[in-house]
Amino acid sequence: MAVALLISISLIFLGVTVLILVHICIMGRPSSLSSQPSERKQGGLSPKELQKLPCFNYQVGEKRETELSSDCAICLDIFMKGDKCRLLPFCGHSFHVKCVDSWLMKVPRCPVCRAEVESMGLEARDDGSGCGFRCESSLNQRIEVRV
Amino acid sequence: MANTNLPRRIIKETQRLLSDPAPGISASPSEDNMRYFNVMILGPTQSPYEGGVFKLELFLPEEYPMAAPKVRFLTKIYHPNIDKLGRICLDILKDKWSPALQIRTVLLSIQALLSAPNPDDPLSDNIAKHWKANEAEAVETAKEWTRLYASGT
Numbered sequence: 001m002a003v004a005l006l007i008s009i010s011l012i013f014l015g016v017t018v019l020i021l022v023h024i025c026i027m028g029r030p031s032s033l034s035s036q037p038s039e040r041k042q043g044g045l046s047p048k049e050l051q052k053l054p055c056f057n058y059q060v061g062e063k064r065e066t067e068l069s070s071d072c073a074i075c076l077d078i079f080m081k082g083d084k085c086r087l088l089p090f091c092g093h094s095f096h097v098k099c100v101d102s103w104l105m106k107v108p109r110c111p112v113c114r115a116e117v118e119s120m121g122l123e124a125r126d127d128g129s130g131c132g133f134r135c136e137s138s139l140n141q142r143i144e145v146r147v
Numbered sequence: 148m149a150n151t152n153l154p155r156r157i158i159k160e161t162q163r164l165l166s167d168p169a170p171g172i173s174a175s176p177s178e179d180n181m182r183y184f185n186v187m188i189l190g191p192t193q194s195p196y197e198g199g200v201f202k203l204e205l206f207l208p209e210e211y212p213m214a215a216p217k218v219r220f221l222t223k224i225y226h227p228n229i230d231k232l233g234r235i236c237l238d239i240l241k242d243k244w245s246p247a248l249q250i251r252t253v254l255l256s257i258q259a260l261l262s263a264p265n266p267d268d269p270l271s272d273n274i275a276k277h278w279k280a281n282e283a284e285a286v287e288t289a290k291e292w293t294r295l296y297a298s299g300t
Contacts, residue, residue, distance in 0.1 A: 074156075074212060076155075099246070107245075111247035
């Protein structure tokens with residue numbers, strides 16, 4: 001009798017534990033999944049995500065000056081030496097930082113080709129090289145390719 | 148007033164529109180508000196709007212170019228994507244707006260919309276129904292409206 005009672009109590013306890021575990025699995029996953037994408041999709045990129053996008057100071061080279069399209073498509077001004085510019089990693093289009101950031105905060109797409117600017121792909125380059133001078137050399141390579 | 152602190156981009160666009168207008172399109176800013184443009188679009192050839200001169204108004208909101216210009220037909224037009232208030236159903240004026248687009252590109256798109264009405268994405272249900280049920284007849288009505296309401300001057 002006592003043994004049967006003990007078994008049934010332990011079975012009930014086991015069942016409740018399993019139910020709690022299942023509940024944690026089901027409730028835990030969607031919240032952790034949904035929090036990131038919904039934050040990003042509702043509007044544009046957050047300031048933190050913008051920081052991860054490559055940035056460079058515009059350099060005027062003898063060749064580049066004439067061959068590269070040298071206007072910012074947003075303000076229509078010509079890029080001047082030392083202008084702070086941002087390079088969108090997936091399509092290679094560049095704009096002034098101040099011009100493109102205010103757009104990307106609204107819509108995370110390239111203004112020229114509408115390529116999605118995802119922060120996910122940028123996690124890997126979260127090494128502090130975001131908005132500084134370190135990207136200059138990699139941009140030069142890209143510009144050479146585009147020219 | 149509204150003209151103080153006009154962004155350089157708007158000044159540039161205005162200068163280019165005036166010095167190098169797109170074929171069949173004219174846009175000139177109002178004297179008292181440089182964000183308000185009086186626009187005229189000629190009906191494209193080989194469209195039911197051929198021979199018509201269509202007046203529109205275009206307004207650049209404070210957030211421009213981060214927000215699309217507001218454009219409306221002032222001339223009555225029989226078109227499935229334009230309603231009787233002159234409002235235009237065009238994606239780049241709504242969710243497909245991009246700050247790389249300009250007044251010129253918007254007006255060219257509207258001109259293209261006149262050449263290619265899209266009754267599957269209507270703004271004016273009755274006209275779209277007419278267009279789908281009997282396109283030849285709808286085109287005739289569009290031509291007649293062009294003669295009646297858009298015959299210039």
